[in-house]
Amino acid sequence: MSKGVLIDVTRCIGCRSCQVSCKSWNDLPAKMSEFSNNWDSPGKLSADTWTNVNYYLIEEGDQLKWRFVKKQCMHCNEPACESACFTHSFVKTKEGAVIYKPTDANKDYCVGCRYCMVACPFGVPGFQWDKAFPYVLKCRFCYDRMQEGLEPACVSSCPTQTLTYGDRDELLALAWSKINNDPRYVKHVYGEKEYGGTSWLYISDVPFDKIGFRTEAFGQPVTQRSIPSLTWDVLKWTPAIFFGWGAVLTIMRAYTKRRAEVHNESELYEPVDNK
Amino acid sequence: MQLGRHFTFRLTGFRKLLILFVLIAVGAALYRFVFGLGAVTNLSDEWPWGLWIGFDLLCGIALAGGGFSTALIVHVLHKDKYLPIARAALVTSMLGYIIALVSLFLDIGRWYNFWRPFFYWGFHSVLFEVFWCIAIYTTVQILEFGDIFFEKFRVPALQKILHKLMPFLLILGIVLPSLHQSSLGSLYIVAVDRLYPLWWSMIIPFFFVWSAFFLGPAMVTVEGTLAARAYGREPETDVFSSLTKVTLVMLIIYLIVKIADLVYRGVLGMAFNGAFESNMFLIEMIVFIILPIIMYATPSIRNSQNGVLIASILVVVGVVFNRMNVVFTGMAKAMGGSYFPTIWEFAITIGMWSGLVLAYCFIVENFPIMAKEDHTHGSGHSVGTGTGFQA
Numbered sequence: 001m002s003k004g005v006l007i008d009v010t011r012c013i014g015c016r017s018c019q020v021s022c023k024s025w026n027d028l029p030a031k032m033s034e035f036s037n038n039w040d041s042p043g044k045l046s047a048d049t050w051t052n053v054n055y056y057l058i059e060e061g062d063q064l065k066w067r068f069v070k071k072q073c074m075h076c077n078e079p080a081c082e083s084a085c086f087t088h089s090f091v092k093t094k095e096g097a098v099i100y101k102p103t104d105a106n107k108d109y110c111v112g113c114r115y116c117m118v119a120c121p122f123g124v125p126g127f128q129w130d131k132a133f134p135y136v137l138k139c140r141f142c143y144d145r146m147q148e149g150l151e152p153a154c155v156s157s158c159p160t161q162t163l164t165y166g167d168r169d170e171l172l173a174l175a176w177s178k179i180n181n182d183p184r185y186v187k188h189v190y191g192e193k194e195y196g197g198t199s200w201l202y203i204s205d206v207p208f209d210k211i212g213f214r215t216e217a218f219g220q221p222v223t224q225r226s227i228p229s230l231t232w233d234v235l236k237w238t239p240a241i242f243f244g245w246g247a248v249l250t251i252m253r254a255y256t257k258r259r260a261e262v263h264n265e266s267e268l269y270e271p272v273d274n275k
Numbered sequence: 276m277q278l279g280r281h282f283t284f285r286l287t288g289f290r291k292l293l294i295l296f297v298l299i300a301v302g303a304a305l306y307r308f309v310f311g312l313g314a315v316t317n318l319s320d321e322w323p324w325g326l327w328i329g330f331d332l333l334c335g336i337a338l339a340g341g342g343f344s345t346a347l348i349v350h351v352l353h354k355d356k357y358l359p360i361a362r363a364a365l366v367t368s369m370l371g372y373i374i375a376l377v378s379l380f381l382d383i384g385r386w387y388n389f390w391r392p393f394f395y396w397g398f399h400s401v402l403f404e405v406f407w408c409i410a411i412y413t414t415v416q417i418l419e420f421g422d423i424f425f426e427k428f429r430v431p432a433l434q435k436i437l438h439k440l441m442p443f444l445l446i447l448g449i450v451l452p453s454l455h456q457s458s459l460g461s462l463y464i465v466a467v468d469r470l471y472p473l474w475w476s477m478i479i480p481f482f483f484v485w486s487a488f489f490l491g492p493a494m495v496t497v498e499g500t501l502a503a504r505a506y507g508r509e510p511e512t513d514v515f516s517s518l519t520k521v522t523l524v525m526l527i528i529y530l531i532v533k534i535a536d537l538v539y540r541g542v543l544g545m546a547f548n549g550a551f552e553s554n555m556f557l558i559e560m561i562v563f564i565i566l567p568i569i570m571y572a573t574p575s576i577r578n579s580q581n582g583v584l585i586a587s588i589l590v591v592v593g594v595v596f597n598r599m600n601v602v603f604t605g606m607a608k609a610m611g612g613s614y615f616p617t618i619w620e621f622a623i624t625i626g627m628w629s630g631l632v633l634a635y636c637f638i639v640e641n642f643p644i645m646a647k648e649d650h651t652h653g654s655g656h657s658v659g660t661g662t663g664f665q666a
Contacts, residue, residue, distance in 0.1 A: 086398050109395045111383045111386075118324060249351050
């Protein structure tokens with residue numbers, strides 16, 4: 001069964017326990033916080049920060065409210081990073097985790113081309129810019145814990161039950177029953193259909209576009225097709241073009257050759273004299 | 276300067292400057308290999324690809340489009356009129372691909388792993404196809420150049436093998452670039468919802484391969500004219516103005532398909548919404564597509580040496596402008612953050628292109644690349660009678 005996590009944004013109090021437990025379980029280096037005009041720390045995902053809670057101050061009429069939103073890899077059902085990688089260094093496991101083979105499976109194929117980072121619709125993977133031989137790092141859904149039957153470190157440390165770990169299908173059903181039984185919720189499970197669906201799902205009482213999620217792009221809803229399927233629509237023609245175009249060229253060449261003059265190429269050209 | 280028994284290379288002041296640029300780039304590159312990309316570039320998680328991929332690789336490969344379009348015209352369609360430019364086009368293209376490979380090697384983080392895609396097949400990646408095609412095509416071009424090399428250094432056994440292979444290499448040398456020129460566009464299909472819709476399209480591969488092809492004759496014109504001026508020769512103006520017919524028709528088809536695609540996706544109106552991206556798109560279309568169409572369609576412009584040169588420069592710059600728009604302009608809002616290359620990124624880019632100019636000069640001065648000048652004609656036209664060039 002494919003696992004997932006449901007994040008109920010209404011329950012999060014912004015304590016950042018998930019960030020701390022993520023860093024300590026995965027042995028990630030700490031980073032000095034910088035002063036900024038918001039409460040986020042460090043504010044965005046990177047190779048050293050696999051999860052991060054963003055703070056949003058939302059105005060609704062004369063009411064102000066804080067919402068805290070944990071961000072991490074969404075673990076797409078059909079990951080763009082996996083399809084973009086030309087050495088297949090990212091892989092979606094049957095358990096639902098999208099893992100990076102050099103660090104998680106000890107298979108050092110990654111070339112460091114960063115096409116995965118261009119491909120990710122959520123801008124998740126981070127690159128070790130300061131290393132001579134950098135890895136591309138991101139949340140790996142605590143794949144090691146998952147195999148031992150444990151829930152991810154962040155889920156285990158959440159004091160408010162914002163995070164629920166379980167089978168994705170059951171979480172989806174849970175999400176919709178929460179939405180249908182409580183009018184506060186927006187009628188949308190983010191991650192159910194976006195880019196072909198993701199293992200991590202969000203429900204919220206404020207519109208998703210106000211808490212850092214893209215719900216539309218250029219006036220259109222974001223695509224519900226997976227990025228690998230879009231790419232494959234084009235890529236699948238490669239063998240046909242290779243042989244078809246090759247055959248057409250061979251025939252054209254043979255056809256025009258009969259009428260062409262024969263040249264001794266070595267008499268046509270000369271080195272230029274640079275005087 | 277005499278290099279061994281067989282080669283000469285005259286060192287002018289300008290060439291010494293170019294060599295200096297190359298040396299600076301080599302220094303910066305070594306520093307980058309030891310201390311990582313962060314120490315040398317302004318790249319970030321928001322902007323994982325910058326100048327080297329956007330300009331050196333994407334534009335280098337596009338500008339090398341002269342190789343495969345000329346090969347198609349000369350060796351498949353046997354339009355012998357264009358034989359005088361065939362070898363120069365091959366050499367430029369080969370050097371362009373070598374630049375692309377060098378910049379890719381500089382840009383990848385775990386560079387000792389560069390060979391992995393040959394063995395671990397991520398065949399679902401567009402980059403996989405691009406990588407294989409570029410690697411094989413560069414080899415094909417080096418073998419094609421080998422044929423020229425062995426005209427100077429006669430090794431009959433090798434020459435014989437190459438001649439046997441040549442028909443196969445020629446076809447491969449058109450099929451492979453057709454595939455990866457289009458795939459360089461397909462790379463951006465993943466940027467759905469992020470790349471500005473005036474550029475993002477499921478048929479972006481068509482736009483990339485088509486523009487690389489029509490850029491070919493224009494690039495050959497620019498490069499041929501520059502080389503002719505540098506070496507005090509007469510440019511092949513009548514070959515160039517005759518080539519404009521190819522470019523003209525292809526430009527018109529490009530424009531029609533572009534508009535049809537925008538209409539089909541219902542985003543044509545975005546071109547006129549006044550946004551920065553839209554204005555850049557309009558400049559791309561009007562200055563670099565429609566204007567060259569008008570210039571090429573006007574006989575008095577396309578038949579004059581400067582007219583055909585300026586129109587061709589517009590086409591060449593236009594393709595670079597298009598690639599820059601796809602990589603930077605069209606992605607900027609969605610990527611967030613900001614990116615401007617460091618002085619070292621520029622230094623490496625400048626060094627690589629300086630190296631290309633030096634290599635080009637060295638090759639044309641030491642190998643039979645340029646057409647023989649016909650000294651019986653006062654005008655110095657190389658497409659004359661008696662050399663068998665006339666189709």
